[in-house]
Amino acid sequence: MNLFYVYQIEVTGNYTGVRTTGDHLTVGLPWIVPAFIFSIIQFRRLNFKRIEVRLNPEQFKEIALAVGNDMNWRIKNLTKDYVVANTGFSLFSWGERITIIRAETEILINSICDPDNRPSVVSMGQNRANMMAFKNKIAEVMSPQIVNPTS
Numbered sequence: 001m002n003l004f005y006v007y008q009i010e011v012t013g014n015y016t017g018v019r020t021t022g023d024h025l026t027v028g029l030p031w032i033v034p035a036f037i038f039s040i041i042q043f044r045r046l047n048f049k050r051i052e053v054r055l056n057p058e059q060f061k062e063i064a065l066a067v068g069n070d071m072n073w074r075i076k077n078l079t080k081d082y083v084v085a086n087t088g089f090s091l092f093s094w095g096e097r098i099t100i101i102r103a104e105t106e107i108l109i110n111s112i113c114d115p116d117n118r119p120s121v122v123s124m125g126q127n128r129a130n131m132m133a134f135k136n137k138i139a140e141v142m143s144p145q146i147v148n149p150t151s
Helices: 002-012 021-044 057-070 126-142
Strands: 049-051 074-078 082-086 096-102 107-113
Touching (some): 057 126
Antiparallel strands (some): 096 107
C-alpha cells in the first residue's frame, strides 16, 4: 500500500494520512527488488523440461500410469498425447501439478506447485522428484533410445 499512498500524495492529492512521501518510499521501495527476483524465479519454473525420446501412445500411457501410481499422482487428464496430474498435501508440499506432453520426438514435462491449492513458495524438491521419476521410468523402458534431457 505504501506505493499507492505515494501515488495518492503526489498525483491525486487525496491522501489523508500523516506520513510523508519519503516515509512511504523508505518502507515500500526495499521490497521491490525481492519481489522482482521472486517473480523471475516463479516465471522460470513455468518452463517445460525437454526429454528427447520417441514414445508411441501406448508406451506413453503405460509410463504415465506407472509413475502416477508410484508417486501417488491423481491423474486428471490422460490422453495419448498428454497427462495432467496433481499430488495431494504432504509433509513437504501443499501439492504439485504435473503436466506432460508427448510430441513426435520428445516429451515436455513440468511440475509446479499446484495453483489450485494454497500458495507455496517452495516444493521441497517434490517438483524435481516428479520430473525425475518420469524420466527414470522412460530410461527403464527405453534405455537404449533415450538422449539426455535439455532445458
